Amino acid sequence: MIFTTKAEYGVRLLVELGRQSTESPVSLKAIAESEGLPLAYLERIVALLKRADLVESTRGAHGGYRLARDPESVTMDEVVLALEGSVAPMSCFVDETDDGRVLCSHVDDGEACATKFLWLRVQGGVIEALRRTTLAELVAFSAKQDVAQKPVPLGSALPLHSAA
Amino acid sequence: MIFTTKAEYGVRLLVELGRQSTESPVSLKAIAESEGLPLAYLERIVALLKRADLVESTRGAHGGYRLARDPESVTMDEVVLALEGSVAPMSCFVDETDDGRVLCSHVDDGEACATKFLWLRVQGGVIEALRRTTLAELVAFSAKQDVAQKPVPLGSALPLHSAA
DNA sequence: AGCTTCTCCTACCGCATTGGTAGGATTAAA
DNA sequence: TTTAATCCTACCAATGCGGTAGGAGAAGCT
The missing domain is CATH 3.30.1370 (Ribosomal Protein S8; Chain: A, domain 1)
Structure with missing residues (x-):
């Protein structure tokens, strides 16, 4: 095996963050649920991304993570x-x-x-x-698949990834 | 880590076989000693190469392994x-x-x-x-380095790779 | 203030794989 | 028939991986 699940989960996490174009942070719990990944394990993984300045965090209630840089440049x-x-x-x-x-x-x-x-x-x-x-490429790929596979009512107020 | 020592040792083994241009088989023991690798472990590794028809073997005394194909094609x-x-x-x-x-x-x-x-x-x-x-490329690379680092008397009749 | 919701940190743990060993059975040359 | 080699299978210690547990700080909400 070339890579471990750290790479798999970490990239999934970044893609998920990239899909949220809003600047409000996304909690790990939301990502863990939407991706079906163990929260405690994700916490350790996102710490690696933060140490590399790939994500930023805000603590406390309604806190979470967001991308620290333009997805095109990552x-x-x-x-x-x-x-x-x-x-x-x-x-x-x-x-x-x-x-x-x-x-x-x-x-x-x-x-x-x-x-x-x-x-x-x-x-x-x-x-x-x-x-x-680039991360932007993966985000675009992910969004494209989304539309192709399950057309989602746009403009909805879903808590996570509304395919927008 | 992408590959394990199986790949490392196995490739080293093939390169060593490739350096012996003679058609007489080379014993694993000789290779293990010249490369400093554990013999018993090499036995299991060479079995993989044999199963893939990359090497041929002759059993019994003075037996050993030789390449089954032209190094250029491997x-x-x-x-x-x-x-x-x-x-x-x-x-x-x-x-x-x-x-x-x-x-x-x-x-x-x-x-x-x-x-x-x-x-x-x-x-x-x-x-x-x-x-x-290709295997031939690696063999050539190995031989080149040999000459560059320690010029060896050619034409000798040593049992294994005369660089020793 | 106090509760809740987050990030953050560290220790722990079961499990699979890896790298290596042991011991023998078979084959064939000398 | 001894010896040198391939072959085969079981075993074993160590490591790393994936995951869990249990908190301690930070910030919003009531």
Whole structure:
């Protein structure tokens, strides 16, 4: 498995926030219910997103979370990096640099480490695929599917994602 | 972590076999010693490669393994697929098709699954990176590094990779 | 003030997988 | 018939993952 549920849930959470175009914060409880995810676990996940300045929070009653940046500018490589800690193909890719691109730890082995050459290629493929996907794209995709699958009465006052 | 040590060790094993251009089989013990890997564990890994017809074996004394195909024709996507079982970005990618390209299990969810869209992209990036890397390329890379780092007397009759 | 609704924080826990070991059975060369 | 190798299966410790529990602070509402 490349990613864990932290990435899955975290991205779902961001998409859900992106669908709320309003600037009023959305509570985790609402998201957890609408996505069917455990609230306590989501709390830990959203903390990772906040630490990376991808979401902002307001505490107290009627508080919640909202996106900290324009969805167009949020690329999935930073999102996944914030959630998973690194995008490492192999356990020897532990010494991460600042960027998320990491280097194999046994660079100066006697053995030439042909595998490192391969894993770097794989890592490049993953990061490139993530980098060219923006949050805005995912939000648009999600909205499109919504309309296609279940046409929802627009303009309703639903508590969450009214397909608008 | 994208891959486990099964992929690491398995690829190393194939590269080592590829360096032995002779048609006489190489024992696992020799490879385990030269690569510093546990023999018993390598046995289980090479079984995966054999099941995928990537290596051939001869039993008994002076037996061992050799490549079953031309290294030029062996691409890393089949290798990793044989070793890891699948290249799945997320746990919902379990229903594998014949090809290794797998489909998300909740295709027909009410929720549009924007994440599936993302993970498919990532999976495509990984598979593409693997597919355009051949075993021959890795063998050549390994040999090049060898020469660059420690020039070896060629034509010797050592039992295993004469860099030792 | 006090209650409620949130975010926030930390410790804990069952479970599956991973990486590795042990021990033997089979095959074939010397 | 000994020896060197592949093969096969069961076992095991450690790790990480997904999830739970139980709060402590912050802000709105009455």
